[in-house]
Amino acid sequence: MKKLISILVLSFLGVMAFAQGTGGIKGTVVNRLAKTAVEGAELVLKQNGTTIATLKADKDGSFLFENLNDGSYQIEVGADGYLSTEVFVIVEKGLVRDLMRVSLSADANLAEVDASSFTEFDMADSGYSDSPTILFNANDVYTDVAGYGFSNIRFKNRGYNSETQEVYLAGVRMNDAFTGYSPYSLWSGLNEAMRTKETSIGLNAYDQAIGRYNGVTNIFGTAGDVRKGWRFSALTNSAMYRLRLMGTYASGPLDNGWSVAANVSVRLGGNDWIKGVYYRSFAYYVGADKKWGDEHKLSFATFATPGERGAQNASTQEVYDMMGDNMYNSNWGYQNGKVRNSRVRKTFEPVTFARYTWTPNDDLKNNAIILWRTGMNGYTALDWYDAPDPRPDYYRNLPSYFYMPDENYDRNSEAKAEYAREMWNPNVSEYANYQHVDWDRMYNVNYNSLDDEGRRRSKYAQEERHVDQNDIHLVDNIAWRINSDFKLNGGVDLRFNATENYKKMADLLGGDYFLNVDQFAERDFGGSEARIQNDLDYWLNHDCNAQKIGKGGKYGYDYMSYLFDASLWANGMYSWENLDVNLGLKAGYNTIWRHGLYRKGLFAGANEDGSHIIDPISGEDLTELSHGQTSKGSSGNKNFFTYSVKLGLAYTLTGGHRFSGNIGYFNDAPTFNNAFISPRTRNTWVDNLTTQKAFSSDLSYQYDNNGYRLRVTGYYTTIKDQTKVMSFYDDSQNSFTNFAMTGINERHAGIELGAKVPLPVTGLSLSAVLAWGQHIYTSNPHMVQTMDNSAEVIREDDVKYWQQSPIYSKVTDPDTGEQIYEQDMDGNYIIKGYQKHYVPSSPQLAAELALNYRTKSYWFFELNGQYFQDSYLDMNPLYRTSFACAGPDGVETPQEVEYMTAQERFKPAFLLNLSVGKSWYLHYKYQFGFSLNVSNLTNNRNVRTGGYEQTRLIKGADRNVYYKFDPKYFYMQGASYMLNLYFKF
Amino acid sequence: MKKIFYSIIAISALVSCKGEFDPVFTGQYKNPKAYEYVTADDFDKITTIAELASKYTAHGAPFEMTDGCVIHGRVSTTDQPGNFYKSLYIQDGTGGMEIKIGQNGLTNNYLEGQEIFIACDGLWLGEYGYKSGDKNGNGMVQIGFDGTGTDYETSYLENKLLVDTHIYRGNPSDIQKVQPVTLAEAQLPAQNATIASCPYLGTMVTVEGLQYGWTNAYSEHETAFVLMYINSQMDKKNSANRIFISGDGTGVDRWGLSKERMDSYLTSGMWDDVQIGNAGDYNYGSVGDKQYKNLYIIDKGNELQEKAVEVLQKAVPAGCVARINTVYSNTYRGDDEIKTEDVTLEGGETVTLRYVETYPGIERAAYSVSQYFTVPGSKKLGLQIRTSGYGKFADAIMDPGIFTGSKTVTVTGVLTLYQGKIQVTVNRLDDITVK
16 A cells, blocks of 8 residues: 555656656667667656656667656666666756667676686696686576586587686676686675676677677676675585575665675585585675765775685596496595595685776766785695505506406406406495595505604605785776767776795695605606705705705795786777677787796706806706706796777667677787796796787677567687697606697687577466587697606607598408508508597587476476587597607508597587576565576486596507507586575565 | 475475585594504414425416415515615515515505515416526516516516505514625525525625626626617517617616616717617617617708608618607707708708707617626626616716726625526615725
């Protein structure tokens, strides 16, 4: 009743107001990124804080307030699935003011998505080489699904690496300075504080940043952007962690100009599928905004996610089969009967920013931001010296090491293989210490490793590899609406990053100290105490005694990586009737360098005064033996000029049709992690380091009307001059080597389709999504392989079979009737075609069909089926070289080339998923609700989501061929649930 | 509605509590207990090493042990300095024996001086070196696993379960390092000795007063022996792949040859005249020939340069293992000397190649060295001191006085016979003293 009275009063006031003037306000409410009309948007017109009219936008998003007097007005605009916004308008001279378009940003409806879950383990040697694409709702059917719905299978949109997706926080580009990875783990667990965000996909224009060709995600992140009120939630799930508790408060704008917000959470426990994986993570966010009138606003926020998480690892299929479990994780073992994970990521990286917003008038807005990221990021791993490899699934522990049916493997002991199989019998509990990390044995080894002083020298230890960043951003951007047709955004970004990379002793595992020497160097230079030192200066200054590392001590390697990046950008958006034109330009200057803090014995270099360093024991000139390589001090700078240009055109037709096209060229600096041959040990740059060039284009058609929504996009992208650096043990050299590839080119082409169709039953709709692409390599990169211990070049060549594998012609041998490879008159084998090699670890075909039902009583149900196809294994470049294909005898045969170069394609996968939810309102103030998602209903546990080829080679007994080691795989988890309960007011 | 809501709360609580902290413990882990160990009382009967060795009666007839015998002894060797690799020796009062365990870092599990027990059932008894050469193994009986299909009578155990179910550790606190016995010439083994005739075989011994070099059966003076391979990825038995550095004046002045040290030996030119191949099959040129060198071609090749490289490659005699490395590189090590060579193409055109000459054509790898000595006494017995190139003292320079004869060597190590020749393998460099 009260509501009815209010409406009547308001209506009366509105009528009174209208009766007083002839002016008005009109416009069209549109989706800010998609530019499509927002039907039924609610508009509330206020003057001096008093509501004087309300109305709903028409089907085409248009609205009109009439009969207004001259004066200042405020319009609040909101719609389901969008963030509400306010517009200030002045009506003058009794005219109708045309606002043209009032844009609404899509609200992130995936508050429970913990993006970090898919990204935080994607660092070096976790097995995954990249993370899936995380997109957030842009009110676009395709993005809704591809952004999160496909993440279980680690889908990468358009096959791009995650570093191509730009992630902004409060206007600052947050991608990792040295890897380019998207940085979601910095705010994982702060879903509410970071809920307000916008996402553009592909090349689409985004006015607050140029972006690249894989979209922009902009998280607002200030206190005023956090949803007003209290919110508490409890989440339990079987796939990541057992429990998450979260609490949030946001004041919203207060009368005194302040907005404050806080968000805290805790995530605890393991999951049902992968033993050893666990969370003990906390998160906090505190932010405050203060407005002074409409002109000045200062925002401040600080947040972090301190905690630790146990990681999983990939294994070979042989191990999975023996354990009867594709979820087997080789990282953990029992210590005193308790599960202990050897790979634990420990982080505490606070991010703090302050933003000053100056809005002198409705048409001009300037943001100045300073942001600082600091703290620690550690990742533990087992370390050992002069002792057997402790990893349970090390290849020498497997039956295949002892017996292979093919005699040419020269592995012929079935009896030993039987012992190995028995050792991996998961039903024999006594063998748990063979099947998992044997902590007891490592401790016992250390207990008995007594030196001459009776102290225990650890042979096994747990190291913690640190990448501790200090990342400072100074950003200024401006948004200027020059007139109702033309907007210009621009800015300047300055970034300085100083990161210390080192490892420290996390646990001596019952020992007293660990010796700071390089065991890989010792293998080649066992006779030289000086050359095996990780910290030669310490050794020289301590009477030729190697450093003894206690718990917490730094050892192994220690270097700084530096980056300075400056860029200027501008983005002009011009609208003329139904045509939108967008032109973005960016130019930048990027500098990177390394500064070694350790003088490594292998690469001693010279003293600062240029004098040579002499081994006091052998008298050898260590500077000479460094062969011009240095480990300590600065590498000198590499500078890169970068630039981007983007052009977009869009034409909107009445009836909800829209056509758009984009084109862009991007010249980006290489990242630090791919710029140095072996940054752990020396200042040696990758040869011919150059910028990465990408050309990208797309063409789209959109339709949005009467609940029908459709988008079809075709895209075409070429990426050139990528660099990749890796290190591995080369069996042919019996040594650890570095492998640098330059000139890696890719081509990504395909189509995206998203459609939503309302069905005759109210609230029921059907949606379909298809992503179909061909993402391939288009070059044979150049490789340089060097010895890690000496920097000597051992191979330099093109990776001959990186781009494709030849398919040789076969004929029937008339004598034997067998199929043989056909040769021409000169004896050359005839190639009848080539098999392309694909950009790996993401399905090139992904599709979903979903049935969605929402009731007026706030129930929702969704059932969807997903199909994935054409996902490929990450390739090891060594296997694609002439060297590996030729085998020890140096003769390439078609059999060898076909075997060695073939790229594995994963089997297609079908998944069925279900979601259900409901919310209740109490007293029009309190809201309770739950959502339950059950993924992979059919409990399919044979879906490979990624993996990699090992780099080792086995030489055949005939000395003619090399064999590959088995690849390692990751599998998707079986049926999993996620239940979320929330309470807000 | 309340029912539904409370049901959800209840289910959630149940699910959350189910094994919440059970799967992963994240508190402070307690140190595990020390391993339990065995004593002789844990076994019905202990067989002596001499008794066990005596069961091997016929050369070339290794066998699986099935009679339940258990031997024990103290570990006399350590693989920590790297001269022993993947196996260890134990000895009791009756003799010593090698156990071919086949794992790295053995000294971490089986401490030098620790008592260990071998439950022999399922393991094999064989003879060292029987299948190589033509002089039999001569008494060096060892324990391993079935060696069928391999080059040896026994193979390494290797597998963890196989090792752990046959080799048991004694008390790790009861460490009594084996004391060597100093042997005189008369106590050293004859060519065909066995443990029965020479109980010192396989045990830790000291031999004093060794003079550098020996005179072999052909009355030739020899000082050292190294077997190298042109390419270890290729057949190591192939004559074309083998280089014997032996005889007098080998220039090998170190106890072992590390991978790094091979650079200086190979590039010094002192082995340039050494013939490639086995005795009687020297048809593959000599170490100094160009085909055994690696040529890093400096300039990225144009067509003529590539043809020139092909000419060089074709110049490699048929059957030779080596091939010229055709790396085009501007990333060779900066201090290497750049050389040039004029190559005449088939058409008569001359191309000048710039290159850096190194020796990966002959694989740079660590190699074991046998230094030859003569035992003082009337028999002029020869004795080899064997040191591995992977040993941590591999590059230790020998005292020049040894070569001049002004100094003698005293060695302490495990006494073995290999094809009738006496060898002493040391644990560490300190086991060799010069007087």
